[in-house]
Amino acid sequence: MKIxxxxxxxxxxxxRIAFTNDNTAYxxxxxxxxxxxxxxxxxxxRGLELxxxxxxxxxxxxxxGAVTEPTIRKALAIGAxxxxxxxxxxxxxxxxxxxxxxxxxxxxxxxxxxxxETIDHNGSQVGPMVAELLDLPFLSLATKLDVADxxxxxxxxxxxxxxxxxxxxPVVVSCAKGMAEQRIPNMRGIMAARTKPLQVIPAAxxxxxxxxxxxxxxxxxxxxxxxxAEEAGKLIELLHSEAKVI
Amino acid sequence: xxxxxxxxxxxxIVFADxxxxxVAKSTLETLTYGRKxxxxxxxxxxxxxxxxxxxxxxxxLDANKVVVARNxxxxxxxxxxxxxxxxxGKENAKWIIFTHDDTGKAxxxxxAAKLQAGEVxxxxxxxxxxxxxxxxxxxxxxxxxxxxxxxxxxxxVLPNSIPVEAASPGASVEEYSGDLGVAKVTVKETRKAGExxxxxxxxxxxxxxxxxxxxENWGMVExxxxxxxxxxxxSRPVADMDWRPHHEHVGQTxxxxxxxxxxxxxxxxxIQHLAGVNGSKVIAxxxxxxxxxxxxxxxxxIVGDAFEVLPKLIxxxxxxxxxx
Numbered sequence: 001m002k003i004x005x006x007x008x009x010x011x012x013x014x015x016r017i018a019f020t021n022d023n024t025a026y027x028x029x030x031x032x033x034x035x036x037x038x039x040x041x042x043x044x045x046r047g048l049e050l051x052x053x054x055x056x057x058x059x060x061x062x063x064x065g066a067v068t069e070p071t072i073r074k075a076l077a078i079g080a081x082x083x084x085x086x087x088x089x090x091x092x093x094x095x096x097x098x099x100x101x102x103x104x105x106x107x108x109x110x111x112x113x114x115x116x117e118t119i120d121h122n123g124s125q126v127g128p129m130v131a132e133l134l135d136l137p138f139l140s141l142a143t144k145l146d147v148a149d150x151x152x153x154x155x156x157x158x159x160x161x162x163x164x165x166x167x168x169x170p171v172v173v174s175c176a177k178g179m180a181e182q183r184i185p186n187m188r189g190i191m192a193a194r195t196k197p198l199q200v201i202p203a204a205x206x207x208x209x210x211x212x213x214x215x216x217x218x219x220x221x222x223x224x225x226x227x228x229a230e231e232a233g234k235l236i237e238l239l240h241s242e243a244k245v246i
Numbered sequence: 247x248x249x250x251x252x253x254x255x256x257x258x259i260v261f262a263d264x265x266x267x268x269v270a271k272s273t274l275e276t277l278t279y280g281r282k283x284x285x286x287x288x289x290x291x292x293x294x295x296x297x298x299x300x301x302x303x304x305x306x307l308d309a310n311k312v313v314v315a316r317n318x319x320x321x322x323x324x325x326x327x328x329x330x331x332x333x334x335g336k337e338n339a340k341w342i343i344f345t346h347d348d349t350g351k352a353x354x355x356x357x358a359a360k361l362q363a364g365e366v367x368x369x370x371x372x373x374x375x376x377x378x379x380x381x382x383x384x385x386x387x388x389x390x391x392x393x394x395x396x397x398x399x400x401x402x403v404l405p406n407s408i409p410v411e412a413a414s415p416g417a418s419v420e421e422y423s424g425d426l427g428v429a430k431v432t433v434k435e436t437r438k439a440g441e442x443x444x445x446x447x448x449x450x451x452x453x454x455x456x457x458x459x460x461x462e463n464w465g466m467v468e469x470x471x472x473x474x475x476x477x478x479x480x481s482r483p484v485a486d487m488d489w490r491p492h493h494e495h496v497g498q499t500x501x502x503x504x505x506x507x508x509x510x511x512x513x514x515x516x517i518q519h520l521a522g523v524n525g526s527k528v529i530a531x532x533x534x535x536x537x538x539x540x541x542x543x544x545x546x547x548i549v550g551d552a553f554e555v556l557p558k559l560i561x562x563x564x565x566x567x568x569x570x
Contacts, residue, residue, distance in 0.1 A: 013498055014517050017387045037499055093367070097359060119385050119498060119521070123367040124346075125355040128323060132359040137430040138323050140352035143492075153434070157493055158320070158348050159266070160444020164435040165321050171430075174352075177500050178492050209364035213378055214391045224531075224541050229550025233562030235530060238546060240566055243528045245507035246450060246474055 001056035001147065003047045004104055006114040006126060007075045007083075008036040009068035013119060019215040026120070026215070033067075035074050038115025041182045042175035046145055047113050048079045049180060054147065056110075057081045063090045063099045069198065076193035077185035083196070088203035092210045093121065097129030102204035105134060111152065112172040116141050124174070131172035139171055143178035256289040257337040260309065261330055261344045261353065263320065264299035269307070270447065272345045272405035277308060279403050280343040281413060282372055292337050293417065294330055296320070301419055308413040315422040322429035323352040330357050332424055339398065346402035347446070354402040364394035370407040385498055385521035405446075406504045406525070445494065448477030450507045451526075453496060455481035457512015457533065457552050461489035466556040467511065473563035479503070481513045497522035512552045515540020532556075 011017075012032040020027040035044070047058045060075045062068050063086045072083045086099040104112060112134075114127040131138035139145075142154035143162075153166050154173065185193070227235050239246045260280035262273045277293065284291045293309040296318050304312045313333055318325045330353065334342055342357060344350035346368045358365035370389070371380040378391040379401060394400075445451065452471040458464065464478075471478045478494060485495035496503050498518035504525035511532045513519060520543055523529070531544040532555050541547045548555055 011384075013385075013521070017384045019388070041499065092364075093355070094359060094365070097355075121383055122385060123355075124351045125358075125365060125367050128352050128355040129359040131323070132327065132356040135324075138352060138356070139431065140323065141348060156348075160447065162437040163321065163433055164437070165431050166434050167431045177495065209358070209362065209396050210366065210392055210394050212390045213376075213393050215383070216389050216391075218387075218389065221543060222545070224544045224547045226547045226549070229548055229555055232532075232548055232550065232555040232558035233565075235546055235548060236559055236562035236566055239507060239528070239530065243507070243545065245528045246563075246566070 001050065001054055001111065002107070002109045003051060003056060003058045003111045003113065004107075004109040005039065005044045005047045005058060005060045005075070005080065006100060006112070006130070007039050007044065007060045007062045007072060008115070008118045009033050009062060009064050009071040010036045010118050010120045013037070017217070023215050024213070033071055035071050036115050036118045038117060038119075038175060040075065040078065040115075042177065042179040043113035043115050043173075044075055044078060044080065045180035045183050046175060047111065048183070050111070050145075050147055059084060061086065061100055061103060063088060063096045065089055072198060073193045074185065076196045076198070077189040078183050079189060081196065083198045085198060085200050086203050087200050091206065091208035093123045093125035094129055094209045095206050097126045097133060098206045099203055100126070100130050101133035103201065104130070110169045111147065112136070112170070114172070114174050116174045116176045127172055127174040134172070137167045137171050139165060139167060139173045141176045142173050143176050145173055145175070145179055255338070256287065256340045258284040258289055258291050259330065259334050259337060259339045259342045260291055260293045261342065261350070262293055262295050263297075263345065263347065263349050264295045264304060265297045265320075269303065271410065272347060274410040275405065275408045276343055276345045276403045278411045279369075279372065279401070279408050280341070281308065281411075283341050283343070287340065289340065292333065292339075294333050296326065296329065304419045305417055306415045307417050308415045309417045312417045312419045313422050314419065315426065318426060318429065319433060320349045321433045322431040323356050325426040325429055326353045327356040327360055328426050329422060329424075331360050334361060334398070342398070342400045344400070344402040346404045350402045354400055358400040361398055361400075362396065363398040363400045364396045365400040365402070366392045366394065367402050368404040369401045370404050372408070382525065385502070386524040387521065404504065406506070406527075442471075443475070443477040445477045445479055445496070445501055445503060448503070449505050450474050450476035450509075451479050451496075451503060451505045452476045452509045452511070453479035453481070453513060453523075454484070454511040454552070455513030456483050458484075463553070464490070466553075466560065470509075470556060470560050470563060473560060473567060476509075481519055510540055511556065513540060514538045515543060
């Protein structure tokens with residue numbers, strides 16, 4: 001089975017959020033970057049489990065500059081066989097999808113796995129866009145994924161229920177919590193990752209369909225109103241009469 | 247509105263999931279969004295939906311026209327994409343508006359890619375004077391204004407962001423008869439999650455963490471949730487220890503929610519947890535540790551032992567319910 005996993009390079013979950021260039025760009029100075037948790041914990045690890053059980057290869061693809069390479073090496077240390085980096089600063093979610101699709105279109109992947117969203121842009125756009133650009137079916141927000149007899153079976157949480165869906169390969173899957181457990185790379189994996197192939201390819205020509213014109217930080221929260229524990233019932237009254245939310 | 251029949255210059259397509267017992271509030275929010283754009287730009291609204299919602303429910307929606315594809319479900323996003331793209335062409339759509347929910351997240355990006363349209367995923371405002379639309383980024387820790395550079399624009403609207411405005415209902419309803427192809431994705435089974443209100447749709451959420459000391463103590467949490475017509479949720483450690491099911495885990499790596507009210511009991515408020523709940527309109531925090539970081543993000547706070555505070559809250563909620 002040939003598996004492609006989309007890996008995004010994002011600021012750490014606890015990173016400071018600040019902007020630069022008149023609030024038009026994220027201020028990455030001094031920020032630790034990581035593999036997007038949904039891509040790592042769920043998409044990549046499930047891809048590796050399927051490969052280990054059934055044979056095949058796991059390739060990762062990242063759209064970004066050379067600065068993303070330590071993040072890509074981390075994915076290789078966790079166990080991916082090889083990696084591709086499309087050498088461009090993506091313009092928007094569609095651009096990422098277009099670059100991935102341009103690479104993947106004639107490679108015969110059986111499974112293309114992506115995290116359900118990135119923790120920086122939070123768009124949930126790239127997976128379904130890749131599926132559309134490759135004219136493939138898409139399993140959205142899967143919490144379980146299995147492959148047998150040329151078919152993928154997934155579970156997804158929909159409107160509070162669990163839906164079990166089935167689809168012939170090849171298919172694009174967006175991966176959510178439940179699909180796999182986080183793997184910590186061991187020393188052997190880290191050493192091996194240094195010499196695994198990381199292919200850098202030029203970007204396909206694309207036009208930006210959207211652009212972020214300005215970032216802003218939310219207004220500071222008003223001071224918390226404290227209620228003494230002995231009068232805890234007053235909270236319910238305030239939520240009803242003052243906040244008007246119950 | 248249904249009787250207006252002028253020369254149509256442009257239209258706004260609103261894609262909506264109308265299944266279930268009634269039309270969801272988020273559907274009405276998305277419809278309000280589409281109607282406001284149509285009013286500003288002088289166009290009509292065509293609501294596109296699928297499934298078996300009754301004719302009178304669809305006819306009561308405030309659109310110029312409703313088109314329903316009866317024989318397809320939500321699982322195959324390719325069929326839904328073909329449906330929306332076909333109607334966008336026929337109706338001369340300049341905008342296509344989705345709800346940023348399970349179905350919208352799968353279909354909106356596909357439609358945008360198919361029609362080479364710019365997309366705003368998870369819009370929290372209407373377009374401003376420059377036509378820019380605001381959305382959350384960095385898991386709600388910041389916002390971004392996005393400009394769509396294409397003549398056709400796709401927007402998915404984040405639930406609980408746009409107030410529903412009442413208007414004059416009455417749409418003509420047509421059944422879609424085009425060819426949507428064969429579904430590759432099929433539903434084998436649907437398991438009901440059981441009693442209670444689904445977390446992503448809940449307007450009030452009662453959530454608890456390690457401060458509850460063990461799964462056997464959740465009875466009080468569930469009782470408070472029942473009195474407040476709320477869904478229950480939990481922190482990541484609680485789900486990881488299997489005290490509660492994983493689908494209740496809210497936070498960075500679990501479910502992100504935006505209820506009107508989020509009550510957090512015995513949850514310290516780590517940044518990863520806040521990322522999943524900071525879209526809540528009002529946050530109330532109960533924690534025995536006065537230094538718990540969650541108090542900094544809260545609107546209301548109680549420093550106290552959950553086992554003493556919860557019975558008082560349940561009693562007050564019962565009293566409130568008895569009075570109304």
